[in-house]
Amino acid sequence: xxxxxxxxxxxxxxxxxxxxxxxxxxxxxxxxxxxxxxxxxxxxxxxxxxxxxxxxxxxxxxxxxxxxxxxxxxxxxxxxxxxxxxxxxxxxxxxxxxxxxxxxxxxxxxxxxxxxxxxxxxxxxxxxxxxxxxxxxxxxxxxxxxxxxxxxxxxxxxxxxxxxxxxxxxxxxxxxxxxxxxxxxxxxxxxxxxxxxxx
Amino acid sequence: xxxxxxxxxxxxxxxxxxxxxxxxxxxxxxxxxxxxxxxxxxxxxxxxxxxxxxxxxxxxxxxxxxxxxxxxxxxxxxxxxxxxxxxxxxxxxxxxxxxxxxxxxxxxxxxxxxxxxxxxxxxxxxxxxxxxxxxxxxxxxxxxxxxxxxxxxxxxxxxxxxxxxxxxxxxxxxxxxxxxxxxxxxxxxxxxxxxxxxxxxxxxxxxxxxxxxxxxxxxxxxxxxxxxxxxxxxxxxxxxxxxxxxxxxxxxxxxxxxxxxxxxxxxxxxxxxxxxxxxxxxxxxxxxxxxxxxxxxxxxxxxxxxxxxxxxxxxxxxxxxxxxxxxxxxxxxxxxxxxxxxxxxxxxxxxxxxxxxxxxxxxxxxxxxxxxxxxxxxxxxxxxxxxxxxxxxxxxxxxxxxxxxxxxxxxxxxxxxxxxxxxxxxxxxxxxxxxxxxxxxxxxxxxxxxxxxxxxxxxxxxxxxxxxxxxxxxxxxxxxxxxxxxxxxxxxxxxxxxxxxxxxxxxxxxxxxxxxxxxxxxxxxxxxxxxxxxxxxxxxxxxxxxxxxxxxxxxxxxxxxxxxxxxxxxxxxxxxxxxxxxxxxxxxxxxxxxxxxxxxxxxxxxxxxxxxxxxxxxxxxxxxxxxxxxxxxxxxxxxxxxxxxxxxxxxxxxxxxxxxxxxxxxxxxxxxxxxxxxxxxxxxxxxxxxxxxxxxxxxxxxxxxxxxxxxxxxxxxxxxxxxxxxxxxxx
Numbered sequence: 001x002x003x004x005x006x007x008x009x010x011x012x013x014x015x016x017x018x019x020x021x022x023x024x025x026x027x028x029x030x031x032x033x034x035x036x037x038x039x040x041x042x043x044x045x046x047x048x049x050x051x052x053x054x055x056x057x058x059x060x061x062x063x064x065x066x067x068x069x070x071x072x073x074x075x076x077x078x079x080x081x082x083x084x085x086x087x088x089x090x091x092x093x094x095x096x097x098x099x100x101x102x103x104x105x106x107x108x109x110x111x112x113x114x115x116x117x118x119x120x121x122x123x124x125x126x127x128x129x130x131x132x133x134x135x136x137x138x139x140x141x142x143x144x145x146x147x148x149x150x151x152x153x154x155x156x157x158x159x160x161x162x163x164x165x166x167x168x169x170x171x172x173x174x175x176x177x178x179x180x181x182x183x184x185x186x187x188x189x190x191x192x193x194x195x196x197x198x199x
Numbered sequence: 200x201x202x203x204x205x206x207x208x209x210x211x212x213x214x215x216x217x218x219x220x221x222x223x224x225x226x227x228x229x230x231x232x233x234x235x236x237x238x239x240x241x242x243x244x245x246x247x248x249x250x251x252x253x254x255x256x257x258x259x260x261x262x263x264x265x266x267x268x269x270x271x272x273x274x275x276x277x278x279x280x281x282x283x284x285x286x287x288x289x290x291x292x293x294x295x296x297x298x299x300x301x302x303x304x305x306x307x308x309x310x311x312x313x314x315x316x317x318x319x320x321x322x323x324x325x326x327x328x329x330x331x332x333x334x335x336x337x338x339x340x341x342x343x344x345x346x347x348x349x350x351x352x353x354x355x356x357x358x359x360x361x362x363x364x365x366x367x368x369x370x371x372x373x374x375x376x377x378x379x380x381x382x383x384x385x386x387x388x389x390x391x392x393x394x395x396x397x398x399x400x401x402x403x404x405x406x407x408x409x410x411x412x413x414x415x416x417x418x419x420x421x422x423x424x425x426x427x428x429x430x431x432x433x434x435x436x437x438x439x440x441x442x443x444x445x446x447x448x449x450x451x452x453x454x455x456x457x458x459x460x461x462x463x464x465x466x467x468x469x470x471x472x473x474x475x476x477x478x479x480x481x482x483x484x485x486x487x488x489x490x491x492x493x494x495x496x497x498x499x500x501x502x503x504x505x506x507x508x509x510x511x512x513x514x515x516x517x518x519x520x521x522x523x524x525x526x527x528x529x530x531x532x533x534x535x536x537x538x539x540x541x542x543x544x545x546x547x548x549x550x551x552x553x554x555x556x557x558x559x560x561x562x563x564x565x566x567x568x569x570x571x572x573x574x575x576x577x578x579x580x581x582x583x584x585x586x587x588x589x590x591x592x593x594x595x596x597x598x599x600x601x602x603x604x605x606x607x608x609x610x611x612x613x614x615x616x617x618x619x620x621x622x623x624x625x626x627x628x629x630x631x632x633x634x635x636x637x638x639x640x641x642x643x644x645x646x647x648x649x650x651x652x653x654x655x656x657x658x659x660x661x662x663x664x665x666x667x668x669x670x671x672x673x674x675x676x677x678x679x680x681x682x683x684x685x686x687x688x689x690x691x692x693x694x695x696x697x698x699x700x701x702x703x704x705x706x707x708x709x710x711x712x713x714x715x716x717x718x719x720x721x722x723x724x725x726x727x728x729x730x731x732x733x734x735x736x737x738x739x740x741x742x743x744x745x746x747x748x749x750x751x752x753x754x755x756x757x758x759x760x761x762x763x764x765x766x767x768x769x770x771x772x773x774x775x776x777x778x779x780x781x782x783x784x785x786x787x788x789x790x791x792x793x794x795x796x797x798x799x800x801x802x803x804x805x806x807x808x809x810x811x812x813x814x815x816x817x818x819x820x821x822x823x824x825x826x827x828x829x830x831x832x833x834x835x836x837x838x839x840x841x842x843x844x845x846x847x848x849x850x851x852x853x854x855x856x857x858x859x860x861x862x863x864x865x866x867x868x869x870x871x872x873x874x875x876x877x878x879x880x881x882x883x884x885x886x887x888x889x890x891x892x893x894x895x896x897x898x899x900x901x902x903x904x905x906x907x908x909x910x911x912x913x914x915x916x917x918x919x920x921x922x923x924x925x926x927x928x929x930x
Binding site for chain 2: 011012014015016017018020021022024025030031042043044045046047048125127130131132133134135148149150
């Protein structure tokens with residue numbers, strides 16, 4: 001939107017949780033944070049990861065929603081559930097391969113990152129990517145990412161046999177074209193489509 | 200008698216800390232439904248990064264914030280403290296009236312009564328015990344105008360020589376070292392230089408948590424191919440991207456730095472031309488590190504000799520190396536030597552005074568830089584002038600309209616003031632922006648001292664743990680309630696805007712001080728009605744000094760988004776980078792190598808207390824927590840202090856994560872929950888210091904000071920640890 005895209009680079013994350021706090025401050029989020037944040041394994045490492053919804057090109061959450069409550073906008077952003085439609089069934093919570101949607105019992109609806117639609121739809125940056133002190137969450141032009149970063153943006157993910165392409169990019173080592181997380185993705189089992197980098 | 204007047208429970212129920220989770224009017228109310236009337240472009244009130252931020256204001260309330268992407272230092276970035284800082288203005292704990300102590304506790308009072316009482320008690324003590332029987336504490340979160348005013352108030356309003364500030368716990372070791380070696384107390388480089396470095400070394404600097412915005416500068420340098428070296432007893436958040444991590448034992452950084460300099464000299468990596476043309480004293484420094492080969496340093500520091508060699512080579516082989524340091528180096532009884540060693544490495548390799556090259560200190564407190572330049576330091580006058588320099592005394596006395604003979608000499612430093620209160624030499628204290636009960640070492644000693652005060656007056660916006668000991672508390676102002684300037688970590692002088700008026704009957708700090716001066720019969724020296732008038736006088740007082748602000752005006756700051764001092768004339772653009780062309784600030788124009796001497800810590804570990812204790816901050820809290828322990832979202836992120844320890848030590852003591860552990864030092868014991876992590880040296884434990892009472896890390900720390908900077912040795916104590924039965928105490 002307005003020439004800028006969203007890039008996530010967990011290797012830059014310092015775990016400060018500024019994104020979590022800032023998400024609450026977006027005028028339409030009103031005190032609810034929709035950032036997903038993890039200490040990967042605090043005993044073993046300082047590593048942390050903060051991420052937003054990946055805004056899939058073909059969003060699984062919307063596909064499995066029995067109430068048709070999740071909409072993908074023209075610009076590729078996948079919204080939070082529509083309050084009047086959401087029945088709180090949690091299908092989306094279970095189906096999302098990235099584990100993004102959360103059912104917020106207090107509000108009786110599924111809430112997830114809508115890429116600060118009130119901001120990004122008018123050319124502003126989302127709250128989290130604006131404040132992020134390490135720019136682990138960055139909202140910039142593809143040219144800027146290409147010119148400044150040593151990692152490379154990737155937006156194709158494999159979950160078993162499910163290939164997902166997303167609006168949001170993951171910054172990956174320069175030789176990684178696609179991201180696969182399952183050993184099975186690398187295992188030949190007949191005629192399934194294999195991740196190219198396995199070879 | 201400055202004992203706490205009522206029970207802790209009663210104090211807490213009235214004055215907090217209560218947790219504020221909501222903006223004024225609630226999430227669904229004012230903030231959501233009403234737009235802000237105005238956006239005020241100003242800066243965060245917390246750390247030395249002084250990030251630009253826009254405060255949303257409506258009906259005299261700060262309702263929220265908008266990032267300020269045009270401000271060049273942080274370009275919209277903020278840490279969680281900056282995001283939630285606006286939650287203080289309408290906080291239920293805000294002091295809305297002056298408070299007077301009674302036998303039943305604090306009662307609200309009128310300003311006339313509180314100020315008359317304060318002036319009368321200060322005067323009585325001075326008449327009875329002499330001028331120097333009262334002391335003034337200031338703080339480095341104050342604007343530069345307020346800092347200047349506190350120095351003038353102490354010396355002209357009260358005529359005492361005892362004025363010092365909480366920056367004594369922060370930046371003074373580096374300041375002393377840079378002044379000695381380079382002739383001026385300032386980070387030499389603008390932060391953009393970091394992005395241009397080829398080699399970056401962060402030593403004793405938990406950048407990710409204590410200077411979060413600086414992370415982006417480091418990552419940008421890495422994107423351009425820079426190598427990162429991190430030296431710290433803990434594997435800090437930036438360490439996981441380090442090309443070389445040096446797990447230095449607490450209190451041994453000097454040995455590491457001396458060995459690096461040893462290697463640089465041994466292997467011919469020095470910049471001989473630069474040394475010859477622009478420095479003095481190199482031979483003596485070289486001799487002082489001759490014995491410090493990497494093998495010997497490895498035994499002292501616990502860092503492998505090969506790693507020391509590598510770090511020295513990376514820095515010495517590049518002419519674009521930067522060494523960044525913060526409290527880890529400074530909070531030691533050899534804090535000044537540590538910083539001098541950093542500067543010596545930079546000088547020896549010619550890495551100074553250029554883009555991407557330099558030693559840089561990362562100031563911690565909001566106005567850590569500006570707050571120490573204009574006279575609330577016990578030995579300095581405005582403009583970073585020496586209080587013992589006759590010419591400086593004459594200049595400043597002239598601006599102030601007094602005789603230089605009436606200007607008191609240097610007084611005690613912050614910890615020495617508390618020592619003198621404890622010994623009975625100082626009887627009265629007026630304190631602003633300082634919470635010594637939490638932030639000074641050896642908290643039990645501090646409490647004893649506070650209880651001995653015959654008069655204790657505090658200016659604050661919340662009732663801090665220290666303020667609970669006061670006879671009178673004057674309800675002051677938050678940063679956004681009074682205009683002024685600060686100088687950020689780069690010495691960029693920036694404009695703090697007034698966004699709202701103080702709530703209730705609270706007053707602007709400068710108004711309180713000027714009113715008090717009038718009641719002390721010194722009103723003619725404090726005719727100020729607005730901070731701008733104080734700044735105009737400060738410009739004159741600093742004129743010709745090292746920190747020359749004469750050419751800076753509020754309007755010029757706004758037009759240029761900050762002006763770097765020194766700025767001697769109105770048409771001068773300011774000075775982003777110091778020492779260009781090898782010109783230093785000593786009268787001889789040269790940098791002075793300082794010879795380095797190894798010293799052990801004040802209280803080394805021994806058989807009884809075999810574990811190193813080091814203390815520091817976490818990202819969601821600021822200093823003594825007076826402000827951040829009241830903001831719900833920040834408290835949720837790190838609710839209680841935890842004891843970080845390595846699994847190896849934990850297994851030895853049969854401790855698991857979440858177990859209660861009693862930590863004992865020669866002074867006291869506290870019991871905390873363990874956090875067992877591989878990200879700390881096995882011989883070291885870490886406790887963040889933001890909390891009071893039984894959770895206070897500073898009950899354990901000791902009062903050993905660096906003999907020159909008088910900074911306490913927070914970063915190295917000796918302790919023992921034992922598993923405890925529960926939160927109350929011992930096993």
